[in-house]
Amino acid sequence: MSIKIHQLEHVYNQNTPFSHAALKGIDLEIPEGKVTAIIGQTGSGKSTLVQHLNGLLIPTAGTLDICGYHIQPLLKIKDVKQLRKEVGLVFQFPEYQLFEETIEKDIAFGPKNFGVEEGEASQLVRDILPVVGLDESYLDRSPFELSGGQKRRVAIAGILVLDPKVLVLDEPTAGLDPQGAKEMMTLFMRLNREQNKTVLLVTHDMEHVMNYCDHVIVLDHGVVKQKSDVKTFFEHPEWIVNIGINPPSIIRLKMRLKEAGFDIPDEIIDEEGLLKCIKRQVKIHE
């Protein structure tokens, strides 16, 4: 079942002098089993939007349908805990949520909150470790003695262990080196492909959008500026440039070449196509 958002609004500190509308009339349908990117500048309302998906925030107007839950203003969500199990939210720098003495206990913390028995939780932890690329030797270690990248894996395992249907990731690769970021993205893509999880990715990295996502949603000052599939999106680089975001390198190169008089059709957004296209228009060395 897809996620349906209808005329959703969120005003912080409503009816006070500090009132601030973060989201204004959002209409969206996020398809099931796909990877959807949410992009936009800092302050565009991305984080506010994703916090509605697992009931951390309740809309001040409009409705949201997700995993069988119908969420509307002023109404307390019945069994919000179950919703949070279905929709796993990974915040930015999730390593800052670790607190237990051992990695095993920390990952098991979520399942236990949802009433899973000790033994079963322990089995779930053992099952999830290899998914994030760690082995059982980590179980008894303290999460605080790990490297930054490993800490993040443990924190993400703490959400994945709940086996959510929808996985919402708020800049999961921020601060990682390129290799670490690549491994992290590969992990999420595998979860999407093999377990058919719906993935929502809040990101600034256009290369990730291009390489990993199916759909793109652009937020700007609390409204949906653009929604499309990835291919169409990158065929219109002006959509990205208009909201002040730097397109991926390949698109930047294409734009520069077009300006310089090269004839490149819109639909070419991959390296192979661009290469062929260039080859046709330049003199080839012997």
Add this chain to the structure above:
Amino acid sequence: MSAVEVSHLSFSYDGQNDVIKDVSFAIPKGSYTTIVGHNGSGKSTIAKLLIGLLKAKSGEIKILGNILNEENIYSLRNHVGIVFQNPDNQFIGSTVADDIAFGLENHCVPQEQMQEIIEDVAARVNMSDFLDSEPTKLSGGQKQRVAIAGILAIAPDIIIFDESTSMLDPQGKASINEQIQKLHDERNITILSITHDMEEVAQSEYVIVLKDGKVEMQGTPKQIFEYKDKLKEMKLELPFALSFSEKLKNEGVFKDSYCTLDEVVNELCQLKSTN
């Protein structure tokens, strides 16, 4: 004379495992050097050693010809500034102007001169309109620009950037990289940038590659990028411009490969006009 000269430097946090192992390099005055390496290669430790926040186990560091020791560390900090990774944790003042003033206060700059200096450096990093702003109202990129202004205020000879852009969004990243380039072009400031952004490496003049606490390679970006397999093995990626020009080379379009997008575009335009 080199701006920074490091010879046989070793360091360990726990007294047993060296995280920096017999590292030597020299950075010419006025140059723009990047230090790259995977996470845990020791690159940030080097920055802390250079600014005297950590004490070397053995070896020596020369800053502008003076050997760094406990006596001259405070006076050498007049010449070296550093911008750290986390924009929030280096913003000390309660407003932009106060934060820029912090360094001036420490260096006992007379109060009458402060306002002029603050306005001047804020203008240089395009933060003139924000002098009274509080840090919570600023983006990460803006905070990093304030950090740069705070350092420019004491007119240092050397500025170290310790992964200063790694927590920023692409706009913030671009504005800081542009700022670095501008400082390098306009002023005779020696720039040492610790980074894992290969696009930034491509725009620098000189690269030092660290691996497991040792200098693995050093040279110009072009020389370094020759060792593709070695870089890959070290989990470092080639910049897009380079990997694309490699492909153009394979197709027989290019004779040479190029590190930056500008160079690739220029070269292609020339080939087109001769067509």
Add this chain to the structure above:
Amino acid sequence: MNNIALGRYMPLNSVVHRMDPRAKIMILLFLMIAVFIPAGVWGYVLLSLFILLALFLSKLQLSFALRAMKPMIWMMVFLLVINVLVIKTGTLWFELGWFSIYSDAIYQTLYIVVRLTLMIIMTTILTASTKPLDLTLGIEKLLKPFDKIGLPSHIIAMMISIALRFIPTLIEETQRIMNAQASRGVDMENGTIKEKVMAILSLIVPLFVSSFDRADQLANAMEARGYNPMQERTRYKVLKMTGIDYVGLLASIALLGLCVVLAVVL
């Protein structure tokens, strides 16, 4: 968190905002002493008038100042109950079986309530009209004479200003960790004692870890920028007393004197 009035700076342009923080702190100090002098009804009338004038001059709303009282209301109610039960002197005003109310109990409570209200309004005027940094600078300058007896005034001031600087950052961080743990099924409101303890631990531990991280990085940044607590520093902000500051100081001293006289005479 945005509804807290006590201690919040309100950026307005008023005479009180422009006053020297040192003068404002001293005036507050004099008035605080005056509040505790038993100068009778007239003493409190005079003080209230003075404080209302200050509130008016600072362009703050009375409702804003009163909002700061909110957390105190239950304490006052509690006080009233205790006083009614304990104080059995003065005239008997009300009696029903074993329960009785004497006039002194009400007067006592009223005095305390009036004192508390006046003090909270005064403090709110100070914090709402003075930027935290200026306040710290004022405190530092006022403590300066105590340097001779070994009180490190500038270090105290630096600690206060850094604490103030990081309060918003830490509030944000707390919110983020709470959200992250809620997403792992933590319920801060319901649950058994054991679950609640875990819920609190899951918030406190990460907050401590990240705060220590921050403190470490901040110390590095300060040191790298040449901060040495043992060395002389110049200061960017200079404080200057003007006419209005002296007027305010004199007025508050006069008021304090008047209260003393009233207390002696009565």
